[in-house]
Amino acid sequence: xxxxxxxxxxxxxxxxxxxxxxxxxxxxxxxxxxxxxxxxxxxxxxxxxxxxxxxxxxxxxxxxxxxxxxxxxxxxxxxxxxxxxxxxxxxxxxxxxxxxxxxxxxxxxxxxxxxxxxxxxxxxxxxxxxxxxxxxxxxxxxxxxxxxxxxxxxxxxxxxxxxxxxxxxxxxxxxxxxxxxxxxxxxxxxxxxxxxxxxxxxxxxxxxxxxxxxxxxxxxxxxxxxxxxxxxxxxxxxxxxxxxxxxxxxxxxxxxxxxxxxxxxxxxxxxxxxxxxxxxxxxxxxxxxxxxxxxxxxxxxxxxxxxxxxxxxxxxxxxxxxxxxxxxxxxxxxxxxxxxxxxxxx
Amino acid sequence: xxxxxxxxxxxxxxxxxxxxxxxxxxxxxxxxxxxxxxxxxxxxxxxxxxxxxxxxxxxxxxxxxxxxxxxxxxxxxxxxxxxxxxxxxxxxxxxxxxxxxxxxxxxxxxxxxxxxxxxxxxxxxxxxxxxxxxxxxxxxxxxxxxxxxxxxxxxxxxxxxxxxxxxxxxxxxxxxxxxxxxxxxxxxxxxxxxxxxxxxxxxxxxxxxxxxxxxxxxxxxxxxxxxxxxxxxxxxxxxxxxxxxxxxxxxxxxxxxxxxxxxxxxxxxxxxxxxxxxxxxxxxxxxxxxxxxxxxxxxxxxxxxxxxxxxxxxxxxxxxxxxxx
Numbered sequence: 001x002x003x004x005x006x007x008x009x010x011x012x013x014x015x016x017x018x019x020x021x022x023x024x025x026x027x028x029x030x031x032x033x034x035x036x037x038x039x040x041x042x043x044x045x046x047x048x049x050x051x052x053x054x055x056x057x058x059x060x061x062x063x064x065x066x067x068x069x070x071x072x073x074x075x076x077x078x079x080x081x082x083x084x085x086x087x088x089x090x091x092x093x094x095x096x097x098x099x100x101x102x103x104x105x106x107x108x109x110x111x112x113x114x115x116x117x118x119x120x121x122x123x124x125x126x127x128x129x130x131x132x133x134x135x136x137x138x139x140x141x142x143x144x145x146x147x148x149x150x151x152x153x154x155x156x157x158x159x160x161x162x163x164x165x166x167x168x169x170x171x172x173x174x175x176x177x178x179x180x181x182x183x184x185x186x187x188x189x190x191x192x193x194x195x196x197x198x199x200x201x202x203x204x205x206x207x208x209x210x211x212x213x214x215x216x217x218x219x220x221x222x223x224x225x226x227x228x229x230x231x232x233x234x235x236x237x238x239x240x241x242x243x244x245x246x247x248x249x250x251x252x253x254x255x256x257x258x259x260x261x262x263x264x265x266x267x268x269x270x271x272x273x274x275x276x277x278x279x280x281x282x283x284x285x286x287x288x289x290x291x292x293x294x295x296x297x298x299x300x301x302x303x304x305x306x307x308x309x310x311x312x313x314x315x316x317x318x319x320x321x322x323x324x325x326x327x328x329x330x331x332x333x334x335x336x337x338x339x340x341x342x343x344x345x346x
Numbered sequence: 347x348x349x350x351x352x353x354x355x356x357x358x359x360x361x362x363x364x365x366x367x368x369x370x371x372x373x374x375x376x377x378x379x380x381x382x383x384x385x386x387x388x389x390x391x392x393x394x395x396x397x398x399x400x401x402x403x404x405x406x407x408x409x410x411x412x413x414x415x416x417x418x419x420x421x422x423x424x425x426x427x428x429x430x431x432x433x434x435x436x437x438x439x440x441x442x443x444x445x446x447x448x449x450x451x452x453x454x455x456x457x458x459x460x461x462x463x464x465x466x467x468x469x470x471x472x473x474x475x476x477x478x479x480x481x482x483x484x485x486x487x488x489x490x491x492x493x494x495x496x497x498x499x500x501x502x503x504x505x506x507x508x509x510x511x512x513x514x515x516x517x518x519x520x521x522x523x524x525x526x527x528x529x530x531x532x533x534x535x536x537x538x539x540x541x542x543x544x545x546x547x548x549x550x551x552x553x554x555x556x557x558x559x560x561x562x563x564x565x566x567x568x569x570x571x572x573x574x575x576x577x578x579x580x581x582x583x584x585x586x587x588x589x590x591x592x593x594x595x596x597x598x599x600x601x602x603x604x605x606x607x608x609x610x611x612x613x614x615x616x617x618x619x620x621x622x623x624x625x626x627x628x629x630x631x632x633x634x635x636x637x638x639x640x641x642x643x644x645x646x647x648x649x650x651x652x653x654x655x656x657x658x659x660x661x662x663x664x665x666x667x668x669x670x671x
Contacts, residue, residue, distance in 0.1 A: 086469070139653050142413065142469070143597065143607055147649035150594050154642030162639070264590060265642070271477050274470065284467055316488070320481025326474040330466050 032281030032333065036296040040303065047307040054310055060183050063306050065176070068187035069249045071298040073269050074276025075194060076242035078294050080235050081277055082202075083215040083228075084286030085141035087239050089130060089149035090273050091266020094247030095259060096156045097123040101248055102165025102257030105172070112171060120244045126152060127240020131233035141236075153265045166256035173255030187249050191295070194245070199291045211235055216287025271322055275301055279329045301325070359604030362655065363619035370626045378633050384510040390625055391511060392503075395518035396576045398621045400592050401599035402525050403569030405617055408600050409529065410562045411542040411609020412468035416457060416475035417596055418589030420567050421574030423483045424450045426492060428575050429584030433494025447571045453479060454567015455560055462559035483586055492584030503579025514580065517572055526614040528565075538562050542609025594645050598624060602652040606660070624648065 028034055048055040073090065080087045101119040104110040110118070130148050134141045178186055202208040213221040214228045222228055246269075251257050262269045278284065279300060280293020301322065308318050375381045400417065407414040428446035431437040437445070457475045461468045507513050528535040537558045540548040549555055570589075577588050601607065602623060603616025627648070628641050 133650070137654060137657055139657060140607060143601065143649065143653055146594060146597055147646040147653070150642045150646030150649070154639050154644075154646065157639040158637050158643065265594070267593070270473065274473060278470065284470065314485055314488075316481055316484035318481070320478045320485060323474045323477030323479075323481060326470065326477065327460075330470055330474075331464065334464050334466060 032336075033290060033293045033296060036279060036281075036293060036300060040296055040300045043300065043307065044303050047303065047310070051307060051310045054307065057183050059306065061179055061185055063302055064183065064188040065185035065253060066306075067295075067299045067302045068185060068189075068191040069246060069253065070272045070276060070302060071191040071295050072194065072242060072246035072249055073273050074280075074294045074298050075191075075198060075291070076239050076246055077273035078277040078282050078289055078291070079198075079238040079242055080141070081282055081284060082211050082286055082289050083218075083232050083235050084284070085134065085232065085235065086145070086284075087127075087130060087141060087236065087243075088145040088270065089126070089152055089266065090239065090243040090246075091262035091269030092149040092152040092156070093123050093126045093240050093243040093266070094250065094269060095262045095266050096126060096152050096247075097244035098247040098251045098257040098261060099156055099160050099165065099259060101251060102168060103160075105168050106165045106257075112169060116248060119248055120241050123244020123247065124237045124241035127236040127238070127243070128233065130240065131236025134236065135229045135233050149265050157259055160259055162259050164256050164258040166258075168251070168256060172252050176249075176252035176255060187252065190245075190249065194242070195291050195295050202289055202291065207231075207234060212287060212289065214286075271326070272298070272301065275322065275326050275329070278326065278333075281333070359613035359616035360619050362604070363602050363616060363623050367619050367622040367626060370623065370630070374626065374630050374633070381629075381633065386629075387510040388506060388512055390629060392514050392580055393625045393628070394621050395512065395514040396573060396580060397595060397599065397625065398518045398618060399521050399569055399576060400573040400596050401617050401621055402521050402614070403566045403573060404596035405600045405605065405612050405614070406525065406529075406538065406562050406569070407468070407566050408597075408605050408607060409542050409609060409612045410538050410559060411545070412461070412559075412562075413472065413597075414454075414457075414563065414566050415469065415472040415593065416453075416479060417566065417570045418592035419476045419479035419483070420450050420453050420570035420589070421577070421592060422586060422589030423453070423479045423574075424571040425574035425578045425588040426483055426487050426584045426586055428578055429492035429495055430486065432496060433492050433584075439496055439499055443575060446575050447568060450567040450569075450571025450574070451564050452567070454570070455564040457567075458560040458563025459556075461563065462556040487584075487586040489586055491586060495578060495582050495584065499579050500582045503576065503582065514576055517576060521569060521572060522614055522618060529612065529614065534558065534561055539610050539612075542611070544610070594642070594649075595624060598645050598649050598652070601649055601656070604652075604656060604659075606656065607653075620652075 053059055073094070076090045076094075077087060097119050100122045101115055104115040104118060105112060126148075130141070130145055133148070134144050137144065175186060180186060180189065202212060210221070210226045210231050211234070213224070213226055214231045218228050221231075247262075250261055254261065276297035277289075277294045279297030280295070281290045282288065282294065304325070305318055305322070308321060309315070313321070371381075380386060400421070403417050403421075404414060424446040427449055428442050431445055432439065432442045453475070457471055460466070461471045464471075502513050505513055507515065529539060537548070537553045538561075540551070540553055541555060541558055545555065573592075574588055578584055581588075599620035600612060600617045602620030603613050603618070605612040605617070624645065627644055631638065631641055631644070
């Protein structure tokens, strides 16, 4: 919970106020992840003690399952925010991959053990297209992925005639419904495993560290011999793969591959995709990621949403609440940085 | 010499999309004479009018080097508030109009102020804005449309002024001329472009960034409100889904019109032809019975095409400057 992934040697001081002066303990207490963990525990305890049915086994199971899916969506966006880019097409990639998987599993009858990896490769391939276009054109990823979101989603709807695949092998839905130890969804486990893997990836592998370096300061990275082009492309491929995994997880939860599962053009994923990493302290400018923060961010959002739903706050007002939460998160972070720099901790 | 003049014409932003629009009109009307029927011209002009106002709402933000994801959410909220006050409280259309415009402008101003004051990226602030305003919209309407649109408003959206020209053209022309004048002749417009070009230099030369950014977003909110109200008049219903599909097209038109996304360089005339190209292509796909979902693919393709053309022109200009030295 306490380790930020960017190592001090890579992240520049200005971009990482927490890693300035001060003891390890102070740094830990001031970190985004710690604040978020405290907030999460409090919210959870309050809801668990005041709301009837919040801490029932079934409720905990569904919250956990949703945390698993939203964490994966957040990780997908995080992987490309690392270099200061963004990917509006995560939802479109997720939905396209789910439909591709549905086609493989339902129409072609490909065994699941083959269909799942093929689908993830398919999503990564879509990410590769994004990444290559961004690198080759030199245009900001916002506009490129705005276009590709439209293209991916439009082609998918055209090819599938907007029909869902709802006769998937029963194992798919069975997996989404299965419970470990009575409460834990395997979807949550997948996300936790992926978080651990990504933590190690950003900390210990050359590629992961190059991604952080390219995000913190592209010019400096270039000068120290990192070719940023392939690195940025790799980020987009990773995003595509993670978005694909999120799409498959959502398919397992609903038991069918539905074209509209991420909303029109996949736009419904945009908020969870940005909310989790931003809450968790990933810098939008690039150069610093927090895998654990992303997980905690997704967890906080889902605990909040379930609590509000149980309090009979209308579903639509919750949308507005989440928007306010995003606003509050960035404002708090800004205030924290200002205070820290005033106290000379930067 | 004539070659120089010839290439200079091609340096105008609007010439490319202008030629494409003209070629498309000629080409399609050869295959489908009904394309130039008065009714079809009316339909085309109505669509162009609404989309142009929306595109201008994004254009002013692109000019300052930012983006407004909440444009559609503003428009949708204004649309349902506009009809809502008339249906629920019996307000007059004029009051409802002013009320709607006030909501749009203040929503834009609020997000602009927040961006300018905190320095947080416009992307995140307007993403939050998108969610907040969309949530309020659905919370008020519970996703059900308002039907109480008075006859005068319906007429405005569906009657013609002269020949096949709809009344909806009026706000579009006002907004376009106003935007052109603002960007070329008003101080605030020049400031907007200066900040888009180089925020640091603008700050150093004494331009108040906070005020300028706030105003740019307020104008964007106002135009989104106008667009939302125009759509209500056209559709004759206060749909909560108004604005859901503005994001792509609002970026596509200015980009096709040669706008530089990092800010400082936009073209109102180019944007107009961008809107025309999109409208013609969308309609042609319908005329030729092509799957409407392909429109999305074509729009995405158009953005990529326009971005690569703009990029090529930028590189060419840079090369010419280098040779000049």
